[in-house]
Amino acid sequence: MDAANRPEERKTPDDRQKMTELERIRHSCAHVLATAILRLWPDAQFAAGPPVENGFYYDVELSHRISPEDFPKIEEEMKKEIKANHPFEKIVVAREQAVKDAQSGRLGALGARSVPSRYKLGNLEDIPEGEQITYYQNGDFIDLCAGPHVMRTGNIGAFKLTHVASAYYKGDEKNPQLQRIYGTAFKNKTQLDEYFKMLEEAKRRDHRKIGAEMGLFVIDTEYVGPGLPLWLPKGAAIVEELEKLAKETEFAAGYVRVKTPHLAKEKMYLTSGHLPYYEESMFPPMRLQAEGKLNVTIQGYESQMDALKQEMAEELKKSLPDEVPPIHSQKDFVEFVGNFFRSFPREKQMAFDALSKVILFNEVGMAGAGEVDRYYLKAMNCPHHHRIFAAEPRSYRDLPLRLAEYGTCYRYEQSGELIGLMRVRSLNMNDAHIYCAPEQFASEFNAVNEMYLKYFKIFGIEKYVMRFSTSSPQGMGKKYVNEPELWKKTEDMVRQVLIDSKINYVEVPNEAAFYGPKIDVQAWSVIGREFSIATNQVDFAQPRSFDLRYKDRDNTEKTPICIHRAPLGTHERFIGFLIEHYAGNFPLWLSPEQVRILTIGDEPELLDYARAILNELRGHQVRAEIDISTDKINGKIQRAEQMKVHTMFVIGKRDLEAKVISVRVHGRGNLGATPRDEVISTLLEQIKTRAA
RNA sequence: GCCAGCGUAGCUCAGUGGUAGAGCAACGGUUUUGUAAACCGUCGGUCGUCGGUUCAAUCCCGACCGCUGGCUCCA
Structure with a gap:
């Protein structure tokens, strides 16, 4: 994200000086990219060219549509500029001079041009009075730029252009769309190669690819609709296991389960306040004629x-x-x-x-x-839960009341947003709403965080960060419900819990939900890709809107605070994450097919032995299958391995005679023969403990 | 929703202005097996949809649908 493009997040010159060495290389490489593009297309108009997480980009306006086929010749020009080893010279100018140069087309250019550097002019406007205005020059290329850069173009070790996309100028969809050319750069060729190897690995682990290969889910766009995944039996097995985990965990933590319908009347969402804020991302209403x-x-x-x-x-x-x-x-x-x-x-x-x-x-x-009743598919479960809270008179003795549900929600995500399971229109949320008294808030909120950490451990998520999103004074009454004191109080409470629990968090102003501060949980898969897994919010607004009350000790009625939480997020996104995290090689307890029995030969006694094992496993709720086809054992193994079946029981005459099972584990190979009862009891124990 | 690229069998992919192929899968046989593929055969596609150009379109053009990568959005 180019922070420089967002006025409210504008980086100060001091912030910019904190750029890492790698970011400087990439930022400098963006300038080299612009230099090269100008040599090929001198009329190019440049906007912004910052370093980003995995490289850099430069936004350019150009009548020629740049495609990856143009990359080799652009890279050729870039190489020349790097070989020339021009220094990056910093030039401090007065605002008037900068405006003059922009008007003469000199900024983001190799020389003066007949048309002004219009986007540079726009960028100039965003620089506050009093802040130093600087250019950076390499060779003939002069750019309005706060820096910093590497010393010389030759310091850019290794680079590659990666893709083209489009982006709105300053990120505003009212502005023109520019071509965004992405690339990446590293200190040396070795690191560049490693990066592309990682990308290859990510591609290999893509949940859409593995999901199809393993038969976990399909998206039937013709009959069901885009963004509405169908869980196939193997995927549904994972869904079931996750629900089991959540239900056990929540039950132990004092939650109670509820069940609510998938739709509700318009009044529900007018009351909750969602309709004015989120109408366009809800499915249009159904109208029931009166x-x-x-x-x-x-x-x-x-x-x-x-x-x-x-x-x-x-x-x-x-x-x-x-x-x-x-x-x-x-x-x-x-x-x-x-x-x-x-x-x-x-x-x-x-x-x-x-x-x-x-x-x-x-x-x-x-x-x-x-009179018409308008019904909406629910895009969130909270209002239904609020009505459950309201369904009975509540006393302080009932609090905290923790209502949990794997609720199915429907969100009308924009068509261009849908990505496999990661962004969908029907979602199963690991949802719960905790209604508590203010004095209970800290311990409840802390318990929620603990639950997150517990899950991270189970799934081997080692790197995470909690993004604590808070409000902003200028958003009061617009983006956020207009309760400045309540916002402050709640944010202070949340911040304190985060600090006390020593959890890894960062605070991000002006990104809260409309009804309260929120925490987004970002986690990194084993190959280092980032996923926004879950979100939980503190809500002081909706309980008021729904006029939720409880009778306190002092016989007065009070409004509870509501904590929205979903540690496992949605099945869709979480399983998408898990597929990539495990590369489809799920741990035994999650594995869609936990055991496959492969027989060698088809003598009746052998098949009886194999079937008896199958029945015993299924009797213990193990997802076991049997392959009694006439293929050679190598063929059976090949197919089971390809399907990433966790454990294979190879059963031949020798096993029958010795009452043993030859065990083979996916990815680990043949583990040899072990007495039947021992194999099964070990297996059951591993499933029960959700061993990795 | 916007920009760009893409759309051939269930999957992976060839291919051509004269109405299409391979491997795997599936199905039917034969084979009877010891840790990553035994053999033979059969089936399978209105080449995303609709319209246009043409004697003729899967191929060229347009629109739509969908997918992919970004942008915007994300309770």
Whole structure:
């Protein structure tokens, strides 16, 4: 993220000087990229070119569409610039001079040009009065830039352009879209190669690829819809195991489970405050027609129809009966309108009839006629849980009340946002809402954090950070519910818990949820890729909006604080993460197929022995299968290994005679033969303890 | 939603302005096995959808749908 593009996050010159050596190399490489592009396309207009997490980019406006096929010749020019070993010279200028140079097209350019450097002009405007304005020059290329850079272009050890994307100028979708050229650079070739090796590994572990190979899930865009994954039996097995883990953990921690429907009336989300904030990312409402008159429908219809339709509307309006029978469905509606049209000449009757069927219902819908109930698919579970809280009178003795549910939510994510399981439109949340008194907050919140850490341990997540998102004064009443004192109080409480628990966290201002501060949990998979796994929030706003109360010791009614928490996030994203984390090689307890019995030969006694083992395993809820096909044992092993079956029991005549099982573990090979009972009891123990 | 690239069998991929192939998988046989692929055969595609250009389109053009990479968004 280019912080320089966001006024509220503008880096100070001091911050910039903290750039690491690697960031300087990359930032300098961005300048070299611009230099090269200008040699090829002198009219290029540059915007911003910062270092980013894995490299750098430069945003450029250019009539030529740069594609990866252009990379070799751009890289060729870049190499020349690096070989020339020009120094990066810092030049301090007065604002007037900078404006003048930008207008003459000199900034982000190799020389003066006929058109101004328009984006550089825009960048200049963002530099506050009093801050030093500097250029950096390498060879002929002069750029408005706060630096810092490496000493000379030759200090850029190894680089490569990686991809092209588009980006809005200053990240604002109202601004023009620029071409963003991405690249990466390292001190030397070895490190560059390692980086690309890591990318290869990530690609190999891609959850979409492994998910398909292992038969975990499919996304049936034609019949179900994009972003609506179907869990296949093997994927559902993982879902079930995660739920089991969550349910056990939450039960032990004093949670109670609830179950709520997938939709609710509009009133729910007006009350919660979600509708005004998030309407566009909720699925559009379903409208349930109540009894009533049709005249409102006709009005809505008039406004958008052409002449014939107008005519029909006039006719309808003129002679519509006062009393309209109840209409609950399209069938009712068509029937009613059909009867009504009988009084017209046949030709008109048919035209009206067809129109009414096709257009009136489909386009205008039944909205507006009489009272309409609008139902929304839930995009979050909290309001339903609030209503459960409200369902019974509550006393301080009931608190903390921890309502947990694996609730299915639906969010209308923008089409361009959908990514495999990582970003979906239907999601199963490991959700719970903790209603507590203010004095209980610290211990409850701390217990939630402890739960996170417990899970990290189970899944071998070693690197994580809690992003503590807080409000901002300027967002009060707009982005955030207008309760400045409550915000401060809550944020202070959360911060204190984080500090006391010595948990690894960073504070990020102005990114809170609208109803309270939140914590996003970022975790890194074993190959070092970052995932936003879970989020939990402190909510002082919704309990008020829903007028939730409990009777306190002193016989007064008080509003509880609500903690939203979802340590395992959603099944979709969490399993997506786990697939990449484990490269599909799940630990035994999570493995979709825990055991496959492979027989050598098909003598009846041998098959009986193998089947008895299968039955015993399944009796203990082990996900076991048997392969009694006539393939050679090597073929059976090959297929089981490819499917990443965790444990293979190879059963041949020798095993039958000695009452043993030859065990082979995926990725570890043949472990030899062990007495049957011992093998099974060890296996059961490993599953039970969720051993890695 | 925006920009760009892509869309051929269940999967991995060839291929052409004259209506398509391979390997694996699946299915049917034969084979009877000791730690990563036994053999033979069969089935399988309106080349994403719709429209246009053309005597002729899977191929060229357009729109739409979807996917991928970014941007914006993320309760």
